[in-house]
Amino acid sequence: MANQATEVLVGAGVLAVAAGFFIYAAQTIGGGTSGNSDTYTASFATAEGISIGTDVRMSGVKVGIVTALKLNSETFRADATLTVDDEFRLPDDTSALVSSEGLLGGSFIELLPGGSPFDLDPGAEIEDTQSSTSLVQLLLQFAGGGFGDQ
Numbered sequence: 135m136a137n138q139a140t141e142v143l144v145g146a147g148v149l150a151v152a153a154g155f156f157i158y159a160a161q162t163i164g165g166g167t168s169g170n171s172d173t174y175t176a177s178f179a180t181a182e183g184i185s186i187g188t189d190v191r192m193s194g195v196k197v198g199i200v201t202a203l204k205l206n207s208e209t210f211r212a213d214a215t216l217t218v219d220d221e222f223r224l225p226d227d228t229s230a231l232v233s234s235e236g237l238l239g240g241s242f243i244e245l246l247p248g249g250s251p252f253d254l255d256p257g258a259e260i261e262d263t264q265s266s267t268s269l270v271q272l273l274l275q276f277a278g279g280g281f282g283d284q
Contacts, residue, residue, distance in 0.1 A: 170219070170220045170221075171198060171217045171218060171219055171220055172217070172218055172219075172220045172256035172257075173201070173215060173216065173217050173218075173256060173257055174215075174216045174218060174224070174254060174256070174257070174258060174259070174260050175213060175214065175215055175216070175257075175258075175259045175260070176213075176214050176216060176230040176243070176259065176260040176263050177206065177209065177211045177212070177213050177214075177259070177263060178211060178212045178214065178230075178232060178263050178264075178265045178266075179211055179212075179265040180212065180232075180265040180266060181203060181212035181214060181232060181265065181266070182232070182241070182265070182266045183232065183234065183240065183241030183266055184200060184203060184212070184214065184232055184241055184242075184243065184266075185200070185203060186200055186201065186202065186203055187199055187200065188200040188240075188241065188242055188243060189242040189243070190216050190217075190218060190242070190243045190245060191242050191243070191244050191245070192222065192244070192245045192246075192247065197218050197219050197222055197245070198216055198217045198218035198219055199216075199217055200214050200215070200216055200217075200243060201215050201216070201217045202214070202215035203215070214243070216230070216243060216245075216260075218245070220256075223253045224245065224247060224253060224254045224260075225247050225248045225249065225250040225251075225252065225253060225254070226248070226250050226252045226253060226254050226258075227248030227249065227250040227262065228245055228246065228247050228248055228254060228260055228262070229245070229246040229248065229260070229262040229263070229264065230243055230244070230245055230246075230260045230262070230263045230264075231243070231244045231246065231263070231264040232244075232264065232265050232266035233266075234266065237269070241266060245260075
């Protein structure tokens with residue numbers, strides 16, 4: 135009888151911990167915006183590591199997500215649609231960079247607001263973009279001595 139009570143308590147504890155993880159995951163995935171948001175577009179030469187649902191951050195804080203990503207058939211650039219919390223007004227000289235959290239970390243889009251007194255209109259394009267740097271390409275250049283060939 136004591137073994138059954140112990141098993142029931144351990145099972146209840148496991149279910150409580152699992153429920154806690156699910157609640158945490160739901161808050162983390164859905165978090166970052168207040169519900170009201172503005173949409174912007176940005177075009178990158180390469181969007182390696184970026185996909186739908188990727189974080190959009192300012193100063194390391196999540197302010198939005200990537201809601202669409204497609205290849206432009208005319209320019210052959212990756213066109214991204216960014217949804218950003220409307221609490222943040224972006225100056226019209228804002229830059230968008232594909233950044234990574236480190237060597238093994240994931241990628242995200244970092245917004246660097248400029249100093250312009252004029253704001254981007256919702257739906258506008260962020261024109262100043264910088265694509266991700268491929269670590270493999272850098273290592274190949276270094277191994278092949280490609281740095282001095284410029």
